[in-house]
Amino acid sequence: MIPIAYSAEVAKARAEGQPIVALESTIITHGMPYPQNVETAELVEQDVRDHNAVPATIAVMDGVLHIGLEPETLRSLGQASDVAKLSRADMAACIASGGTGATTVAATMIGAHLAGISVFATGGIGGVHKGAETTFDISADLHELAQTPVTVVAAGAKAILDLEKTFEVLETLGVPVIAFGQDVLPAFWSATSDLPAPLRMDTADAIAKAQIMRGAMGLKGGQLVCNPIPADAEIPAAELAPVITQALQEAEEQGVAAKAVTPFLLGRIFELTAGKSLTANIALVRNNARLAAKIANAMKVEALSA
Secondary structure, three states: OOOEEEOHHHHHHHHHOOOEEEEOOHHHHHHOOOOHHHHHHHHHHHHHHHOOOEEEEEEEEOOEEEEOOOHHHHHHHHHOOOOEEEOOOOHHHHHHOOOOEEEOHHHHHHHHHHOOOOEEEOOOEOOEOOOHHHHOOEOHHHHHHHHOOOEEEEOOEOOOOOHHHHHHHHHHOOOOEEEEOOOEOOEOOEOOOOOEOOEEEOOHHHHHHHHHHHHHOOOOOOEEEEOOOOHHHOOOHHHHHHHHHHHHHHHHHOOOOHHHHHHHHHHHHHHHOOOHHHHHHHHHHHHHHHHHHHHHHHHHHHHHHO
16 A cells, blocks of 8 residues: 555545645755745645645655645755655655655656646756766656656756757657747746747647547656746846856766756756846746646546536
8 A cells, every 4th residue: 555645635625526736845845945945835835726726745754645735744844854855766665664755746746646636837847967968867757757647837847958858858758748828948947948849738728638638549648838937037048058057067077966966056056146046936836836727627627528
């Protein structure tokens, strides 16, 4: 048996058939400093509620997979140290050994699917790191999207990655990549990039119908919905480019590798932009939560009408 605990709010939503949106927990433990991490998590959860869905922040606590965190548990996680960063490779081991870990995109998708949740909001997905042709550093998020039937709403892939290679891998894996409301893919902190969108959809209803049709056709995997950061919160790509280059160079010089790369880069970019990247990050995560709630509601409507 898999030890799973549902928060009171999520348990009620499951019993009443309310739409639920999964949320990851690495953004709390590895993505932002305290107390902004807890404040942002609480804002994101409220954004989901304000758009008529129920938030389910996912984490492993003392060997139990939590689907939804009680307020005091979320605050405790936000101040915890040495929390494992879980993906597909180590999630089961953490649970089996009674450990505590925060879920990445891949692990959150696994937890969401186990709980019957079809929509997940995050900041940005992992992908192909720069220099992957020699390091083979490619996020498990990409393969998870190809096999787990969850629609993931993100502001694209994190801008620190090799975006062109990331989306090429997603195409090879057969993952639908949908730009919401525009013809080009967003680039996390920036609303646009020079990469054309493979698919464009302008409504939550269209996105919901596409995922439901994939299920009806027996196609594995989920969808990646690339939702551009609001224009008033974005950092132009030209302004970010030299900052990202500097952070990447410092990571290489210091021998930062594997799971430590992304937190290091995000931390340095925060410092080099005097906090602007964190402000943008908060805005895009909240924006994604609102869209995810709309998609979850649309999926519920489609399911009831089927």
